[in-house]
Amino acid sequence: MKFAALLTSAGINIGICVLLLSLYSILRKQPGNASVYFGRRLAEERSRRMGSFVLERFVPSPSWIVKAWSYSEEEILSIAGLDAVVFIRIIVFSMRIFSIAAIVCMFGVLPLNYFGQEMEHGSISSESLDVFTIGNVKMHSHWLWVHCLALYIISCSACALLYFEYKSIARLRLLHITRSPPNPSHFTVLVRAIPKSKEETFNDSVKHFFTNHHASSYLSHQIICRVGKVHKVMNNAELAIKKLNQLKDSVIVKTFQPLRYRCGLCGGASNSFRLYHNEFELSSKKTDATVCSDSTAKHKECAAAFVFFRTRYAAVVTSEILQSSNPMYWVTDLAPEPHDVYWSNLWIPYRQLWFRKIATLIASIVFMILFLIPVTFVQGLSQLDHLQQTFPFLNGILRKLNSKIMLCCLLVDDVGKNFIGCNEINQLNVISSPKDIPTQLAIAVPSQATFFITYVLTSGWASLSSEIMQLFGLVWNFIRRRILRWKDDPISVPSFPYHTEVPKVLLFGLLGFTCSILAPLILPFLLIYFFLSYVVYRNQIVHVYCSKYESGGKMWPIAHNTIIFSLVLSQIIAIGVFGIKKSPTASSFTIPLAICTLLFNEYCRQRFSPIFKKFSAEDLMQMDKEDELSGKMEEILEQLPSAYCQFPDDTQELDIEVFQGENAAAVQVDGESSSNDAKCGFFHRNVFGFLACRLKQAVMSLTFMVLTSDRTSQTLVIV
């Protein structure tokens, strides 16, 4: 690929991005799209209804960028919780470290690469991109120490930045724990594998065990019941009839619409039962433990229970200490939050759990391997020659396409090369001799540098544009409003897709670290990506998404480990490259760097990671003491026994609090609100979310394919 071609490509992508962002700045001003672009705000301000949007509606403006940039960390923390802050911090870290890397590599490494061989240089725009990579440095070169030094600077800065980030996020997490409002899950322990006895019921066993061993701190408990399939259906039917009767007597349904369950994937949610809600709320205000036990009495007890304690400290102690001399009995764990309980999982006998976990692990590995098959197939197709051979009828079309590509950017040849290179990376997957890995990586990665640059340009920038445009939401909103003509549909606020966005940002970090000293040209494009993502994600967090699940920043240790992995990988590749360039000095100077990086990681693991796994006695006791002094404790303990309620009659109040909207009412009808929602959430977070994300990317890539046909195959691969 020539430098000019790269610039053209960058130009096209910048143009498209500017176009899409301008489009976004116009579309967001249209009142009809408010549900797409301001979901969170709408949900929050629901009670006072939306104000009118009197703005210059059809003039693109960059004001949203300025706004997104101007939110302080405290604001984001209060709006979207700690997870959002940690996610933004990952981006900020990337911005900082790649700014340093860009300065060091653009002014130190790039000139060395460019003048690495004794050759005549033409005009820069006609130079091949390989001239800018380490491949252009001649063998035995004494200048490789500059690369080594650059690697040292980048690694040391990265470690220093990581340390300060870890420290500050650990501080935030501690604040998050100590300042969080009283949560039933802090006082509750989930006990599984209650041993069966002939004399006692499970209920009596639990009472007996905990009054015997934890008399001073034990408050009460709640046995979990098992519901059979038929029983469940019957129950739901009864409930539905009851509600329908209530409804007949009290409310006139003006606009009847088909019953649709909210699934969280497509953004559609039913409001057909919205009206029940207020009514039901009025008629059944008896949410207390007696009702709960009434309804559980009908069901079969299973060997699990929620046990409530008088203090947070007692609950944590009980959850962490081995209770019985048989480790397969009385297994304790801190309880999940009430709305995050997936009840039917609690029915599974504890003895099966370890096996199920292993089966899940194996299944996910198999799924990953199977997923490689279509990717490889698409990759195979993407080589235009192959495409021609496989589907001869495409000949004509391809020839046209081909010529168009040649007129457009003259990149086909390069694309072909890229994919040969790509296949080389695939060959790496086959586990080969471990000691050759540095050398093999050193051969494969630099040759892929051009591909990675275009990957950042297309997939990186495209995914951000796709993210902010919310193409699916927009289209669905249009269909709903204009074609299906549904009105007053409640806005379903999606939760932030951390499971797809965090790996994406970390992947670009990995590309940055591995390519920084090998092909520094990637850095400016990467920096643009990170700056753009900073603005885009802040905007989305504030306006579009809500945060249903708050892990309290637990994703940071994962991100930290991934960044350390990227650093060490880039160091190993550097060792290999220096080896290939016959510079044993540089090679051996890099080894201590890798060891120090690993030692640094070990230190961080010792110093910080327990904070993300355990609660400290000091904090818990402090919180307990404060609640007792302020007199809150009594109130908390009173509400505790009714916090976890397995059957629908009583969960309503809770759900309303949790979901901040009226979706809960719609789900009510199903008869197991929180369980159902958790199930839905689970699927959304895992399988559907993944597929939806891929699908979104595919559509975005297709758009790009039409606009910039020169990178057809690349985008296909990205899909």
Place this chain on the structure above:
Amino acid sequence: MKFAALLTSAGINIGICVLLLSLYSILRKQPGNASVYFGRRLAEERSRRMGSFVLERFVPSPSWIVKAWSYSEEEILSIAGLDAVVFIRIIVFSMRIFSIAAIVCMFGVLPLNYFGQEMEHGSISSESLDVFTIGNVKMHSHWLWVHCLALYIISCSACALLYFEYKSIARLRLLHITRSPPNPSHFTVLVRAIPKSKEETFNDSVKHFFTNHHASSYLSHQIICRVGKVHKVMNNAELAIKKLNQLKDSVIVKTFQPLRYRCGLCGGASNSFRLYHNEFELSSKKTDATVCSDSTAKHKECAAAFVFFRTRYAAVVTSEILQSSNPMYWVTDLAPEPHDVYWSNLWIPYRQLWFRKIATLIASIVFMILFLIPVTFVQGLSQLDHLQQTFPFLNGILRKLNSKIMLCCLLVDDVGKNFIGCNEINQLNVISSPKDIPTQLAIAVPSQATFFITYVLTSGWASLSSEIMQLFGLVWNFIRRRILRWKDDPISVPSFPYHTEVPKVLLFGLLGFTCSILAPLILPFLLIYFFLSYVVYRNQIVHVYCSKYESGGKMWPIAHNTIIFSLVLSQIIAIGVFGIKKSPTASSFTIPLAICTLLFNEYCRQRFSPIFKKFSAEDLMQMDKEDELSGKMEEILEQLPSAYCQFPDDTQELDIEVFQGENAAAVQVDGESSSNDAKCGFFHRNVFGFLACRLKQAVMSLTFMVLTSDRTSQTLVIV
């Protein structure tokens, strides 16, 4: 190697073993050797002095074997503790599983191997040993399913036996914990990394922290002091002068001998200060906490302390819960037993510990690699041709030796082959492509079968004879009594060398599993080894060794994991061998077996291993309750604050209890009795123990070399 040669070799070894055992049965009857062969009993019966040994002193008799066989498990438990029982259980497990394996393989697999090829068989004694291995089975043979079935039977029996052993040892461990007498370490927590503050001393910090957070269970604490080098020397000098003055006034030293510190390696121990002991005991009976604090007041406090609690449960809770929101402060752990504290280790700042641990790990890996160098050198030498080339002056000697070997057993050729094979195993060390490992192992292991059989014959049986003969002890005893003419030297009772014997037994298990279906001829020899070791080790445990360190059976999980590793390794090798023999059916039938074995291991890990790592709340509370009801608790809590005392004035009483002899008094003079002894114990258990064991083996092997010169090189390698 021919079958007849193997039988000859076995005959020679059996003869030597019988000879040595007979010699042992005579030597043990000599009163002069009582200190070597009855160290434990002598130490125990010290007060009432040894009875006279009026026995048929010079007639060998097998009565000791019958006696050793007849001890019940309860007797061994009461005599030598749980660790000894677990060690014997490892041997019993091996006896059982290899009995099953021997029956299955000798009657099922061996005939198949023998008639595997369509060939004329001569007389069995002239057959090559290769005829009895799987190598003799022809390609594509349909009879390989018998091997596969045998592997299934062995693996399933091994898993079943392992399960029952694990269950019964876990039960024993629980009994060991619940029935053990009150131990200060159960009530004590070692706190490290006490944060430094300007307002408070460490002493005040600890008091403040624990009265604040654990008011109900906190009893008292003891700050650990740091002793400077100069300070220590001065202190010791003062102490020595004080003692000398005391001595002058009271006792007349009759026989003055040079001062020798006991190191635990050579078995020698000084009694020169034995007389001080009684005197000192009489004059300083003031072992209480006030004295301790008096002597600590002179030293510099360091950031560690022992904190004492009112109950065992409270101590365990404090040790397992994260105390501070900074995981690098207030690090808690259950305290070691008072006589097992290595004080100067407690001075190390906690922040350095993780780094030191890593450094130790790296150092031990380097040490292992370095240890390979002399082994390889000796191995190289052991090939007689190489020896000749390296040292031309040895030509004549070697020629004689060579001819002698040829006259003796005609095994040289085979030995040569073995070592070529052995080099193949060495080549395996170089990490090669992981997917080829089964095939490579499948090539290397069967070809080594003959070597492994002779290894069992020589090193296995030899090490047992060496163990029971106590050659070093015997020689040292002789020198001491006859040449140096020392009298009345107290007997130093060595502790059982688990660190060398457990790996040895497990190594023979590994050989057995990997060879069982490949070369079943190894099994009878292995069975003899295990039966012999059963008798020998029981005898040694009862008569010779004492148990200074009781881990409560913690070695079983390690043994279990090693046996599982051996099983899986043998299955992987079988997969490789079936692959080489072009029997994909047998290969693919073995894969589920390996998976099931791993699953079984995972189940055991879930079911049993927490018992070996943690104490359960149920047991601890039960123990606390019993002590409280019986009124013992007050007494325990009274003695608790004086249990851990850092300075010598007060440790005397304790040490006397612990060492059951008078060695403690000799160590006294050094000024830090328990620390010194722990140091000594540490070295003994690690470096010296290892070297001593190697040295012993070397000597034993040399003896064998002279007696059975046909296996010179093999024994050299074993060394």
